[in-house]
Amino acid sequence: MGHGHGHGHLAAADSASGRHVGRLAVAFLIGLVFMVAELVVGFATSSLALISDAAHMVTDVLGLGIALTAILLARRSGPTFTRTFGMYRAEVLAALANAVLLFGVAGYVVYEAIGRITDPPEVPGLPVLLVAAGGLAANLVSFALLRSGAKESLNVRGAYLEVLADLIGSVGVLISGAITLLTGWRYADPIIGVAIGLFVLPRTYTLGRRALRILFQHAPHGVDVRRISDELAALPGVADVHDLHVWTLTSGMEVASAHLTMEPGTSQEDLLERARNLLAGDHGIEHATLQLEAHESAKRCSELSW
Known part of the structure; x- marks a missing residue:
């Protein structure tokens, strides 16, 4: 992880x-x-x-x-x-x-x-x-x-x-x-x-x-969260994207967090770097917290009640 x-x-x-x-x-x-x-x-x-x-x-x-x-x-x-x-x-x-x-x-x-x-x-x-x-x-x-x-x-x-x-x-x-x-x-x-x-x-x-x-922590105006999810899921080595949240802390400070389920054999460092570059370069989100998970660990997320 x-x-x-x-x-x-x-x-x-x-x-x-x-x-x-x-x-x-x-x-x-x-x-x-x-x-x-x-x-x-x-x-x-x-x-x-x-x-x-x-x-x-x-x-x-x-x-x-x-x-x-x-x-x-x-x-x-x-x-x-x-x-x-x-x-x-x-x-x-x-x-x-x-x-x-x-x-x-x-x-x-x-x-x-x-x-x-x-x-x-x-x-x-x-x-x-x-x-x-x-x-x-x-x-x-x-x-x-x-x-x-x-x-x-x-x-x-x-x-x-x-x-x-x-x-x-x-x-x-x-x-x-x-x-x-x-x-x-x-x-x-x-x-x-x-x-x-x-x-x-x-x-x-x-x-x-x-x-x-x-x-109310809604998605920032002009940010397409569905598109972000699809683009993260399309990265090499990503099997699934879940618990994706994007919100604004204050003007000019957008924040994101997400869980990425990895394919077996994927390099964590490479995947993190690609995901960070995607969020910062394409969507202007400089501060992102990303959790990389194996398939077994990702199952626990589905058990959460909210």
Whole structure:
């Protein structure tokens, strides 16, 4: 019986989120400054559109703070004998927390906006316009900082989606402020507030679904486990493949384990090397635990109840 690991090691530096911690920190500071500005002016002018954008900015700042905390926690708490995978799942929990926050804020804004449509308050357009312009500039900077990391890390993607929602919200507030300033139409503000709330909901749903997929240890998106099983079974010297599991530890860190039943006379070292190369080279799975079994040992696996 043989047992082997893939070539990768679960070090904190391997985390896709960890490579973008500096950009997350800058985006966090930018968001914090404009969050305060939008909240103050929003309540001072009774602008629901600006309050809506500020509320998204609050979750943006909170989400970025959660993301940064999760990365630092994972980086400082590497694998131990009691936490064999370290604290990498903290990043996925952070992404799920961000999704829950965004759902709550979007629902609150829509509720408030619908109530105001029947009796919209007068909102001064110029202060709203100026603050929204500053918020738009801030969101553009944060958006550019996080765009590349959002392709690699679910945690960074959560923060990126919040910044994107804030960016669209700032555009909406600009439109609302311009309409109010030029025409005095009081319905522009609550209508834009509803539009901002509805815009973020489907994107938040996608983020939450992806986070839950990882927490439930489903196969990574885009990985065909049946194909992997067939390709492993087709390797010379493999009689059977069973107990194959593929899951995501955190963004950019896919993990696999499998039992391979060997044909008599097969070299364990050669088979391990071929199987590792297949998983890493063709499927991007660097960390794999493979158990090689003779026919007699493989019979025990069939007796397991789960």
